[in-house]
Amino acid sequence: MRTEGATRQAATSPAVRTAVVWDALRAALAERAGATGRERLDILDAGGGTGGFAVPLAELGHAVTVVDPSPDSLAGLERRAAEAGVAVRGIQGDAADLRDLLAPGSADLVLCHSVLEYVEDPAGALAAVAGLLRDGGVISVLAANPVATAIHRSLSGHFDEARQVLTDPSGRWGDQDPTPRRFSGDALAALLAAAGFTPGEARGVRIFADLVPGRLLDGEPGAARALIALEQAAAAHPVLRDIATQLHVLGHR
Template identity: 80%
Template sequence: MRTAVVWEALRSMLAERTAATGRESLDIVDAGGGTGGFAVPLAELGHSVTVVDPSPDSLAALERRAKERGVGVRGIQGDAADLSDLLSHESADLVLCHSVLEYVEDPTSALTAVAGLLRKGGTVSVLAANPVASAIHRALAGQFEEARAVLADPVGTWGDRDPTPRRFSADTLAELLEAAGFTVGSIHGVRVFADLVPSRLIDGEPGAAESLVALEQAASTHPVLRDIATQLHVLAHRA
């Protein structure tokens, strides 16, 4: 439910890419892919997937998950900024960069490394935290000063204890991607309502989860609601 909007965009993009290349199996790199929440399902769809992640524990969990599902996923220990040293130039059709730009030292350098991995016409999928949503969530938690701090901070954090070093608006993400040589395509809001609706309204209610997914999909491109989503999802293409 929380990633339905992302998966819908990815499936559509993968269908277009396989049609354009004539290859049913694409080469996919998941930078910071952790335990394989996206990588393993993509491998189940028949694609060749490599996960690059700095955590050996996450890569071990990835290996177990892939084995349980009967697919092969390659795991490489490393950081997103080192992609150009870890993998071959122009070797990927799709690179996932989900919840990574918030934590890397230099987001522009990381995206430039991603661009170097992609073949001509390849796609990067970026998923990043949105500062407006953080302000809403802090306010709903009664942390009004922290909510105001998010709105005033250039990188969208609410203080020294904030576990997320930076957040991005849609415009900021687009500027970063363009600076790294990408052409920005679709931008969707992810988890517009899913993080606000109490679970008691979903659990045990027939059809409630499906209805919430449909609402999330409708809100993901709404001109106002998109920009208050917990995360923003951008598909951008190597020129």
């Protein structure tokens, strides 16, 4: 029998947490490959860390570059890529340095996942990405949602902090909040449009996965697959997506 820790891990495993994002990425990659006639696309993962997305993308046959400020993360990326038997280029740097690190018009897809919350200038980071993308290229933005944070703080009994999230312009619950800012779907769409992108519909990521007690998956064959299917079904729901832990938006150049 699994322990409670193991079942919690199952409920929040990468497969459950990222299934909705991968659905959108696979569709975007197929569309881009069809438009360019190239099966091997050039992908940049800005702030890609140890390669949770980069390595699987390389396994699909794409040329992937990760830019990340942490040398430890890049070392982890190198190990993960080696274990998978693929090559991923790692470059140390910040999102603000993208123009200096990479050539203009060199990418078909740029991942900007859990980056806008932390960069000093989110609008500037998106403008830099726009300069790196080829015409018709795609940006994938994944960012924290303040509504979900309010729900999670309240479930932990921090009611004043939950209320502050809802009124704070940056969606923060207090001075000790480790996340500098959070974004609604409308805010992400506005940022993307200002940078010259055509934003798609926001989709909710981790709507249920961060709320489901791990014990509900214990000893239930297929429970993780069922939870993934539920996340996929709810991702575009006009109400449920707004309570997701993260929001995912694709923007076209």
